[in-house]
Amino acid sequence: MDEYAHGFTIDASRCDGCLACMRVCPTQAIRVRDGRVSVRQELCIDCGSCLAACSRGVFAPTTRTLEDFDDYAFRVAIPSPVLYGQFPLDVKPQHIAQGLLAVGFDAVWDYGVDTRLVAQAIVDYVDGWQGPRPLISIACACVVRLMQVSYPRMLDQAIRVSPPREVAGREVKRRYAQELGLAPERIAAIYITPCEARTISILQPAEGGSSSLDGAIGIPQLYNRVLEAAREAAGEAPRDDAREPVRSSIMLRWSTRRPLADLLEHRRYLAVTGLPNIIQVFDDIEKGKLRDIDFLEANACWGGCCNGNLTVDNVYVSQAKLQMLMSGLPDTDPETEAEVARRYPEGDFGIQRPFLPRERVVVGDLRERVRRLKEAGEIAAALPGYDCGLCGAPSCATLAHDVAAGEAARGDCVFLGRDRLERLRGGVGGRRRDRR
Amino acid sequence: MAEELLGCCYRVHGRDYDTGGEKSTEIKSILTSLDLDPAIVRRAVVVAFEAEMNVVMYADEGALTLTITDEDITLEMEDTGPGIPDIALAMQEGWSTATDEMRERGFGFGMGLPNIRRNSDEFEIASEVGRGTVVLSRIRLDGDG
Numbered sequence: 001m002d003e004y005a006h007g008f009t010i011d012a013s014r015c016d017g018c019l020a021c022m023r024v025c026p027t028q029a030i031r032v033r034d035g036r037v038s039v040r041q042e043l044c045i046d047c048g049s050c051l052a053a054c055s056r057g058v059f060a061p062t063t064r065t066l067e068d069f070d071d072y073a074f075r076v077a078i079p080s081p082v083l084y085g086q087f088p089l090d091v092k093p094q095h096i097a098q099g100l101l102a103v104g105f106d107a108v109w110d111y112g113v114d115t116r117l118v119a120q121a122i123v124d125y126v127d128g129w130q131g132p133r134p135l136i137s138i139a140c141a142c143v144v145r146l147m148q149v150s151y152p153r154m155l156d157q158a159i160r161v162s163p164p165r166e167v168a169g170r171e172v173k174r175r176y177a178q179e180l181g182l183a184p185e186r187i188a189a190i191y192i193t194p195c196e197a198r199t200i201s202i203l204q205p206a207e208g209g210s211s212s213l214d215g216a217i218g219i220p221q222l223y224n225r226v227l228e229a230a231r232e233a234a235g236e237a238p239r240d241d242a243r244e245p246v247r248s249s250i251m252l253r254w255s256t257r258r259p260l261a262d263l264l265e266h267r268r269y270l271a272v273t274g275l276p277n278i279i280q281v282f283d284d285i286e287k288g289k290l291r292d293i294d295f296l297e298a299n300a301c302w303g304g305c306c307n308g309n310l311t312v313d314n315v316y317v318s319q320a321k322l323q324m325l326m327s328g329l330p331d332t333d334p335e336t337e338a339e340v341a342r343r344y345p346e347g348d349f350g351i352q353r354p355f356l357p358r359e360r361v362v363v364g365d366l367r368e369r370v371r372r373l374k375e376a377g378e379i380a381a382a383l384p385g386y387d388c389g390l391c392g393a394p395s396c397a398t399l400a401h402d403v404a405a406g407e408a409a410r411g412d413c414v415f416l417g418r419d420r421l422e423r424l425r426g427g428v429g430g431r432r433r434d435r436r
Numbered sequence: 437m438a439e440e441l442l443g444c445c446y447r448v449h450g451r452d453y454d455t456g457g458e459k460s461t462e463i464k465s466i467l468t469s470l471d472l473d474p475a476i477v478r479r480a481v482v483v484a485f486e487a488e489m490n491v492v493m494y495a496d497e498g499a500l501t502l503t504i505t506d507e508d509i510t511l512e513m514e515d516t517g518p519g520i521p522d523i524a525l526a527m528q529e530g531w532s533t534a535t536d537e538m539r540e541r542g543f544g545f546g547m548g549l550p551n552i553r554r555n556s557d558e559f560e561i562a563s564e565v566g567r568g569t570v571v572l573s574r575i576r577l578d579g580d581g
Contacts, residue, residue, distance in 0.1 A: 152474035153474045153475055153477070153478035283461060283464075286464070286478060286481055286482075287457060287460055287461075287481055287482060287485035288482045288485060288486065288551060289485075357474060360471055362471040365506075366441065366470065366472075366504075366506050366577070367441060367506060369470045369471055370441040370442050370470060370504065373442070373466065373469055373470055374442070376469075401469065
């Protein structure tokens with residue numbers, strides 16, 4: 001089986017067995033055995049819930065720093081629109097762009113045009129679609145992985161249109177290679193990301209192949225330095241090379257809760273945020289409900305990308321700031337429309353490779369699997385049903401399955417194992433409180 | 437006749453919109469944990485859900501039986517209720533006796549029975565007016581999906 005790269009690293013030696021990550025994992029991928037955490041890589045969808053839950057730094061996002069891109073001749077920042085809502089109100093987008101140049105980027109990319117192109121490609125795809133509905137957005141890297149792990153049959157409905165950041169990455173390379181006479185591989189297209197799931201979508205795209213982007217830097221990595229430089233810039237005359245980085249509201253709209261609402265308003269459009277809500281909606285779709293919806297936008301973080309785990313400001317505050325920014329900007333502008341008209345006919349916005357289900361390890365023939373399921377049922381019936389998690393599995397049902405699969409013992413349950421509580425209290429195989 | 441490996445039975449209550457659909461979620465969970473082909477699982481879930489909602493909307497009580505052999509999955513729904521006077525008509529796509537309230541809930545588009553048949557490798561239906569309806573759907577495990 002493939003090794004799955006994830007957008008974080010795990011340092012189990014820092015784990016004190018507190019169970020917080022295990023309790024929040026939406027795919028039950030985490031177990032805490034002998035006081036140490038382990039993650040079933042094939043079930044992880046990179047939602048980042050464990051990162052947020054852990055207070056001991058066991059999980060660390062694997063974003064990079066600007067210095068990692070020192071070998072490139074030209075470094076282009078492609079900031080997620082979320083970035084523009086992360087700063088105090090008096091720090092305007094052009095100051096933020098100047099801040100990015102000051103910390104070492106050679107250019108800042110406005111991907112309003114790319115966003116507009118992708119929006120158009122989505123509208124055309126939706127209108128031409130003959131297959132089962134709804135089509136589902138792939139903009140959220142975590143949602144795509146959720147489908148691959150838990151809703152494999154729905155992958156047919158994942159829209160095969162590249163997200164704006166990928167289209168932007170291609171255009172950045174093409175444009176600057178031409179302008180500067182450099183080989184495209186000498187130009188770094190660097191996404192400034194609000195979440196670690198996007199990092200993984202660049203390291204290892206869900207559909208396979210490779211990303212047009214060279215890497216991602218998390219907003220917190222750059223925040224203090226950019227803020228300082230942006231504040232300085234706010235007091236100075238604008239630099240010649242710092243053109244207005246956000247010309248129209250289209251790009252900013254992409255980071256709101258209902259990104260495509262305006263464009264798809266005459267179609268049936270539904271936007272959902274928050275993994276538990278998405279799971280509920282996906283369950284309905286799987287049963288054949290919601291067939292009359294044309295396009296579903298699902299973002300794993302409550303309230304959308306402004307709530308990503310690599311953001312700095314409060315989700316509501318940053319959304320309010322983006323709304324204010326948007327209200328002062330035109331929906332689009334002549335330059336953007338001219339670019340869209342030029343690039344759309346010759347552009348290729350499709351994703352060639354299909355999204356495939358995450359491979360599952362199937363152990364034993366059906367007879368054996370039924371036997372394990374029945375055994376798990378019998379074991380579960382003997383468990384207390386409190387889902388306390390002290391056994392190291394997130395619920396009684398998961399412990400029962402683990403026992404039936406030979407990966408855990410009935411005695412791991414504090415109600416069934418005679419010395420289990422004693423061991424937890426003593427810290428052997430339990431929480432190492434002395435390390436606090 | 438293939439040997440039965442697993443059998444489960446669920447009760448479905450008429451007009452229980454609140455929990456209607458939960459049995460098909462349980463069935464999905466069983467089929468998924470058996471690592472069956474996702475295409476087969478999805479077909480079975482659609483069949484179970486449509487059968488379940490038919491009982492919720494039109495019947496008084498239903499018993500949904502899931503049987504798994506090493507060759508196929510069988511879902512059989514037996515209900516007590518008004519029955520279907522004209523089965524040929526009920527099998528037509530878009531034909532429905534749903535009330536406005538059912539339609540407002542997103543059901544009653546006349547796709548239920550046709551959907552069950554479309555997702556089945558074998559399909560049987562029998563009904564007696566004033567007594568109830570039996571719907572049987574069989575999905576082969578070696579099917580394509």
